[in-house]
Amino acid sequence: MRSARQQSWIDAALSLAIAWGAGPCLAASTAADYLRDIKPVLHERCYACHGTLKQQGGLRLDTAERLLVGGKSGPAAVPGKPEAGSLLHRLTTDDEHERMPLEAAPLKPEQIAAIRAWIAAGAPVPPDEREEDDPLRHWSFQRIERPEVPTEAKTQNPIDAFLARKHVEHGLSPQPEAERSLLLRRLYLDLIGLPPTLEQLDDPRGYATIADELLHSPHHGERWGRHWMDVWRYSDWYGLGDQLRHSQKHLWHWRDWIVESLNADKGYDRMVLEMLAGDELAPDDPSVLRATGFLARNYYLFNRTTWLDDTIEHTGKAFLGLTFNCAKCHDHKYDPIDMADYYAFRAIFEPHQIRLDPVPGVVDFEKNGLPRAFDDHLDAATYVHRRGDPAQPDELKAIAPAVPAMLASFAPPVEPVALPRTAWAPATREHVRRDHRDEARRRIEEAERELAQASGTTARVAGAKLALAKAEQAKLEAVIAADTAALVAVDEVLAKAASRFEGEAMKAKAELDLLMLEGKDDEKKLETAQEALAKAEKKIAAGDTAYTPLRAARKALETPEHTDESYAATFPRHSTGRRRMLAEWMVSRDNPLTARVAVNHVWMRHFGEPLVETVFDFGRQAPRPEHDELLDWLAAEFMESGWSFRHLHRLMVTSEAYRRRSTQADADPATLAADPANRHYWRARSRRMESQALRDSLLQLAGALDPALGGPSLDAKADSSRRSLYFKQSRDERAPFLSMFDDADILQCYRRDESIVPQQALALSNSAISLGMAEQIAARLHAADPAADRGGFVETAFRQILARPSDAAEREACLDFWEAAAALEPVRQATDPEAAIRSRLVHALLNHNDFVTVR
């Protein structure tokens, strides 16, 4: 049976054939023209509202048939009558409220002309045109089911089994295993971010044993910690002068948590839970609280909406591969996420704020403190912002916290979490009191020492300082006593005492200030001090119960107008449980995205290309990947192994696919012709080292690397031999050498760039680190075999730096260089010309393409 539409298409084709005979000027628009010129335009400009995602006005435009059927207001087009349907009118009207696409540029005149011509030609419909798929049937929104591992190939590793099937299908012959030394270098760089030493290159043990050892090395956590720092947007704090505007001080605690978690092979599910809701899961465990640095990093002083927008966008992209950010001002154009979903997601984060918790032994938050999230405004309402404008909240309807409706079926309920006292009243922690008492005592001792050495006027000042220190100590004791009581029931007597001691301390401070101002001509300060004194005396006289409780945590300011004193010293006794709900939903076995996204990130960093190209967008813009079964098998295996990254790494690096040669030299010509882009992993892929791996490798080969783990971030310009991930990294602080090699963008870095620019050549040629390390590497290589001749040295240098032997032509080039260098005046004048040449030669090899490249 042939439908009327198809008949009209055939008619049109016939009329075209006739028209063709009559000359091209009479050619009528055909179904083929529709497919070529019109459908792509409709797809780009119209489908978001008139397709499978939405059918505004009951209209769908994703097939020509649908277009002709039209919507509530009748057919969009009437074949042969361009002026009859609504489509052309709505595309061309001058009325901006009517013209489609709404609030966007109109279609181009030639696009409108094509539509007009097609309608005029009878709107021929192509045969078998398919509607857009139901968005919920998109591949990545389906539960991850473990596919059967193909059994036809004789291979141990399921990765290879899946790939082998494709190889057979496409007639591909994979490359053999890489030379062992190059393979070991690849393995070392991928797993610990450091190249193997000469000894390690000669390691006779089995490959799998070495891989396992590297997976247990503390450097493995540093290497992969840095990768995840990219994805999770690690940034140290920055602002303007002393004003903290972005991120948090001491965010390195979170970095250390990342490294330690990876080294302990903590499950990724647990890592996600801790990062999003560590404060609700383990409220009195600082080692877990560190994880919420993920949230603290998004802190922004000036604008809460910007702050939350960043949190929402990057929680979505990092863990779920969903671009929530596209649904902030309008419903998502491609994915089934609407504005209500966006603001429901925001509501999950709405109550949270950031604070620094006290760290044992430190009372000064400039020196140390633990940045962490906590729920503060438990009842803060979330409203949809009309058109994404925070000035236009839709206050008629408060939005409840929820995960996106399309995947909500397995979401757990939101259940409030009761917090222990140490969490909501950090001042009651044992160590806080001890630390504050120690500090008070230290100040008294300091003042006593000063007094003992003072005489005359300085003695008066020292005396006043001692009085102040003692008053502070007395106040502290009174406040602690009152706090303790207050947390049970308000105790008037203690509160009055605390109030009086506070007054005494204020008085002592004012008296000291007055004393310090004696003889100085500073009216303004004098006045302030006198006022303070009067205030203190008044407070003492009043004898009321108003006192300032011990402040043991520092909340990040909500706006620049606030000060620390704007906030209470204690925090809510409950957390809403919203973030815990979110995290549990994310790591549910039923969540189709979390494991796929994580596996894809790991795969990309071992194989050079991800399985899903758009690493942070698994939505409908991401087509079903070529290796979908492999991805799903890995994701299922990952989850069922307890979300073990170590297991995942082991699987990947022991696969044949990983171990292959990267070169296509000597490759099977048919394979090369059939899959030149290596989509089927028939060879390994070369990559450039990331900036950190590059610098760390220089230090490692020189034997100069300081292997110390963790701790506060190093000044970005410090001359340090620590690993590169420990340098400060923020908008304002970037280690100069690292920044030349596509260092991570702190705003978004789901994948590093691999640019090739001459500034990199200059940095590697001229930097102190490359020149200095070249000298040390050369000295080490020489010391290892002092008797080696020039050729012998060249050989060792190749092996150590490029992890392969040199060939005859390369040796000749190096020996020519040696001779030419020996003739240079500056070299001849060196104390040890041969040593100078060795170091120049090593320097040249460090600039070799195959040093910066992981082959």
Next chain:
Amino acid sequence: MKPANAPPMIDPGLARSLARRQFLHRAGLGFGGLALGAMLGRDGFGAEAARGRILDGRPQFAPKAKSVIWLFMRGGVSHMESFDPKPALNRYAGKSIAETPHADVLDPERRKRVRVVVVNDANGQQRHTIYPLQTGYRPYGKSGIEVSDWFPHIGSCIDDIAVIRSMWTTDDNHGAQVQFHSGRHMLDPKSPTIGAWVNYGLGTLNENLPQFISMGPRFFDTRDGHYLGPAYDAVKLKVDPKNPLDYAKPEGRLSDEEQRLGFSLVNRLNRLTVDRYPGDAALEARIRSYELAYRMQTAVPDTIRFDTESEETRRLYGLDREETRPFGEQLLAARRFAERGVRFIQIMHGDGAAGAWDQHSKLKEKHAELAMQVDRPIAGLLKDLKQRGLLDQTLVVFGTEFGRTPGSQGADGRDHHPYGFSVWMAGGGVKGGIVHGATDELGFHAVESPHYVTDLHATLLRQMGLHAHHLEVPGHKRLERDFGEVIQEIV
């Protein structure tokens, strides 16, 4: 070298980044891009790319200008005391705006386009008491366009200048500096700056020099490429022949001869590696990048060495005076870079986080001092370009993030003013001796032909032979406003 029969093969990782940047078969891009582009064109990859809308590194239509010298005054130059004199301010001095016949300028409806980052009493507020002009002004040239007395030398060039008195922006704080370059408000996601787009759209004219150079201080955003990638960031230069850019000179003992020998060994060894890894585009790009780096090491310092410049030229740029020398040197360097084919030279003036031109107080004293630093060198640049016949092909832009309030802040300052301010362009096919657009009598709102900052970008791109609308990459949607519209009246 590469065997002749090797099939053209591109690593998909590289192809991805290339496709993303759409620079596949351009004749040259400068830096790595050049190396890649040239090589890929040779490998025939360009044919594939040519099916899409690919920029080939050449202008898309006949350009008027080859280079841009972009001068940006950080902090906010008072438009009323520079290029948009408002005698009415003297007339109404001391009165509140409400008392003048122009009370309607304060209508909230007319002021709502501003997006406030943070409410702040110290700045970004309207000030209601009219502050009189702190300097005089007079007409210059045949066109008789009025310029304030703080800019007499620029005034003397006015017949080559198109003044635009009707700019507006939406950030009332210094994030507007970034906005002036990217077209996006500070609260929006970061997006490439105009220099990066020019760098992206056009090939270089000189393989030995970077094609996008930045001099002077930056603060709010020190990057340009953003989603185009770091290869499109400006190369930061100092006018110091001994150390003009990062790592330009060895940071250790290494003689020139040793370095040359080292570079040639690297080159030889890398070329020997091509046989091991046939079709490795990154390897070939790296070979080229080392060749370029070596030439750049010489070419950059040579360009900022002024010993071949005459005394007269040096005087023209104010190199003989302490107050004008630092900026004058940058402008002279800019001319020399433009002469050698560098596409975009961006010079920021005015130190500090907010920028030196941010006169919340002491406007008269400070603006006069800052104008002194730039006035002579800028006029010198225009005259020098003209006498060398370069002005026609070099577009000079003078910009700032916003103007300043007609009302006074404190006793002697003006606050930020995003509703109307002035910029100018000269050379590169832009009409001279004309004024375009206008603010109202108080200098408050841009009322005649108002232009958002991206209109300036679109105009500049047009003069360079590029369609703003063709500058787009997949996955990064640009809004109509991001492209701007060409200011037809001045070209």
